[in-house]
Amino acid sequence: MDKNAISLLKQEHEEVKKLLNKLMETSSGAAKTRTDLLEKIATKLRAHTKIEEEILYPALRDAGSDKEKKMYHEAVEEHRAVEELVLPDLEKTDPSSNEFAGRAKVLKELLEHHIDEEESELFPDVEQLFEASQLKSMGEKMADLKQQYLH
Numbered sequence: 001m002d003k004n005a006i007s008l009l010k011q012e013h014e015e016v017k018k019l020l021n022k023l024m025e026t027s028s029g030a031a032k033t034r035t036d037l038l039e040k041i042a043t044k045l046r047a048h049t050k051i052e053e054e055i056l057y058p059a060l061r062d063a064g065s066d067k068e069k070k071m072y073h074e075a076v077e078e079h080r081a082v083e084e085l086v087l088p089d090l091e092k093t094d095p096s097s098n099e100f101a102g103r104a105k106v107l108k109e110l111l112e113h114h115i116d117e118e119e120s121e122l123f124p125d126v127e128q129l130f131e132a133s134q135l136k137s138m139g140e141k142m143a144d145l146k147q148q149y150l151h
């Protein structure tokens with residue numbers, strides 16, 4: 001395994017974005033497809049969020065200054081908005097209803113915003129604060145933890 005923490009997370013971002021785009025292309029007639037896609041998104045996302053919050057985010061908060069602490073709190077709140085409000089709400093929505101598409105769009109926009117911020121601000125900061133070897137060992141820990149959360 002030659003992935004470091006950042007490349008692992010970026011790859012997961014691409015996977016989730018692809019699934020969100022697929023979800024947006026579905027219609028209210030494709031309830032089963034919507035349910036299946038949403039389940040895939042939710043599982044991937046919950047594992048992703050956990051490995052960020054357990055390994056990458058605390059490392060950033062502890063190694064950085066006030067700027068990093070602010071970034072940390074903002075990112076955690078964005079996770080919370082998605083995982084405690086928007087995602088559970090969508091999971092309770094009838095996939096054959098008109099509300100579903102609207103709520104799926106809100107989820108997609110929130111996640112795209114969050115991913116953009118991570119990739120343009122948070123990750124570059126992490127790359128400056130840590131050595132390549134540290135990023136690699138963080139990536140290994142994250143990959144192990146991810147397996148636990150996916151099963």
Ligand SMILES: [Fe+2]
Binds near residue numbers: 049052075114
């Ligand atoms: Fe995140």
Ligand SMILES: [Fe+2]
Binds near residue numbers: 009013048052
């Ligand atoms: Fe992320």
